[in-house]
Amino acid sequence: TQLLEQSPQFLSIQEGENLTVYCNSSSVFSSLQWYRQEPGEGPVLLVTVVTGGEVKKLKRLTFQFGDARKDSSLHITAAQPGDTGLYLCAVAGTSYDKVIFGPGTSLSVIP
């Protein structure tokens, strides 16, 4: 059983379109992180959210942590080819718990 689910699994869109990807679980988490991974490289942290309902913006990316701290969404406005990659959410139950990654959403932005 997957602790974390991410949807959609794959997403292919045209440059300039908007998109939202989701990270869901039935468990409550102390924190949630979003990473982006490009082929042949390790994941790179985009954002950390710790408070239920928290919204963070990073240029064209908007991250939201669910009120119950069980889910999160990542919205990209006006996607660009440089946004192409595997988007992973990562969670932990407590501050000293192991960090678990979701299966990821593979995004392809076509010029």
Add this chain to the structure above:
Amino acid sequence: DSGVTQTPKHLITATGQRVTLRCSPRSGDLSVYWYQQSLDQGLQFLIQYYNGEERAKGNILERFSAQQFPDLHSELNLSSLELGDSALYFCASSVAGLTNEKLFFGSGTQLSVL
């Protein structure tokens, strides 16, 4: 460049063999994590060390072992290798090993078991 160094970048070996993967964390980071990434399983947590001590353990096989040395570098040992162990192995580091900290990942070791 994340500051985390993993060697070797590629490793090709045969079933039944043993290999050692090495990781040097970012300067100043005390915690090291090991992950295994494959197409069907995604990024799976193996084990975490903090300042030489094991802090958290995932679904790491008994054939796998790891340690963190006094100079904070870490090694992941994989023995009695099977075809299914072929994967990308990542090391990551963080300052204090807290879960809301940024993990800095190396570029990985691609292991191919033939």
